[in-house]
Amino acid sequence: MTSDERSDGSARPGRAGRRSGHAEPYTLASLVEVAARAFNERGYDATSMEDLSRAAGITKSSFYHHVSGKEALLRAALDRALDGLFGILAEPGASAGAPVDRLRHIVRRQVEVLATELPYVTLLLRLHGNTETERWALARRREFDQTIARLVADVRSDVDPVVAARLLSGTVNSLIEWYRPGRVPVAELVEAVDRQVFEGLLR
Amino acid sequence: MTSDERSDGSARPGRAGRRSGHAEPYTLASLVEVAARAFNERGYDATSMEDLSRAAGITKSSFYHHVSGKEALLRAALDRALDGLFGILAEPGASAGAPVDRLRHIVRRQVEVLATELPYVTLLLRLHGNTETERWALARRREFDQTIARLVADVRSDVDPVVAARLLSGTVNSLIEWYRPGRVPVAELVEAVDRQVFEGLLR
DNA sequence: GTGCACCGAACGATCGTTCGGTCGGACGCG
DNA sequence: CGCGTCCGACCGAACGATCGTTCGGTGCAC
Incomplete structure (x- = not known):
């Protein structure tokens, strides 16, 4: 983290000496x-934009040739x-069937999406709402959560549906705090979350 | 959020005109x-330190008379x-009794601590490890989590204890994302988390 | 020759922090 | 009591550093 960034070698076009023509542009x-x-x-x-450009392998000014700004990258x-x-x-599977089955489908698929789109979802879940872009994303995210909350209310009307839905979302979303691709197979992760969410720790 | 901060009136000593002596110092x-x-x-x-000093009701330079710097506040x-x-x-209750009872005690108390120390725990759970201070706090936090993980392994050896412990911590810690004091009584919150964690959504 | 990828240098803004100075109440002393 | 001194709370102004962004120019491919 001191210098010479990019600890993982992915996402870096092959321009090792600036020679050899264009060689895969920065998309x-x-x-x-x-x-x-x-x-x-x-x-x-x-x-900083300096960090980003260094991670991409070009200078800061060259980086601006490909992207319009920092906030655009976030968006x-x-x-x-x-x-x-x-x-x-x-x-x-999310709109047809019994509420409990629809909820189960969404939860399992949400685990899969979190795992495959990990860096992007992580960003979404850590927003503060400082800029208009962040507030817009937070509003859409609330929309998604409320859909789940309504389903939870259909499944469990005895407990407080709002609290139960928040805890459910919290359990699923907490994956971003520790899950890293490769260690645990996604299918295994889906089963673990499903079991813990619907059956609890005591079977 | 444009100017004239401090939307909540707490934690602001009574120095409405700078008159009337010292009148409760900034601790x-x-x-x-x-x-x-x-x-x-x-x-x-x-x-920014400007934000903080404005929220405290004094200028930035006066703010530095009371605190040594930004990172010291975080620490x-x-x-x-x-x-x-x-x-x-x-x-x-955390060290004596059956593992399942000790785990239950810790989870319930953790909900209470999260609720009462909400701003501070929230800070802890959102660290990135950029500075030495943050890395030190993250190390202590991992220590705490590992204690819970060992207990979970004692309670449930059939499922992956590591994954189960992470999901458990995730569920409890997700409180910081939505819980705000006053709306839901803490005792009620404790019961909701206990039930969902140990019995699941399907009873 | 035209255009695109790239670069160094610099822009104004804002950051955390420091510094010199002002003001008023507390306090020692005759 | 009156008075000189001191000290802590407070402030405006400025420091160097770093931020996101812009600009003019260079060189190679076609």
């Missing part, structure tokens, strides 16, 4: 991925996270 | 509370959070 998506990873490691505000990353989450609600 | 604890609240609202890096707040959490482990 917006690849730079957003680099940015999302850096934002998660140090936090959005603590990550693109949040967009990707929200698209993944709302995509779940558009699936047949 | 370190009261300034740490102000700082912790501000850090949580905007994030540590996005909160004091993290200290308070960690003291609260490790205090739980020192209680008799």
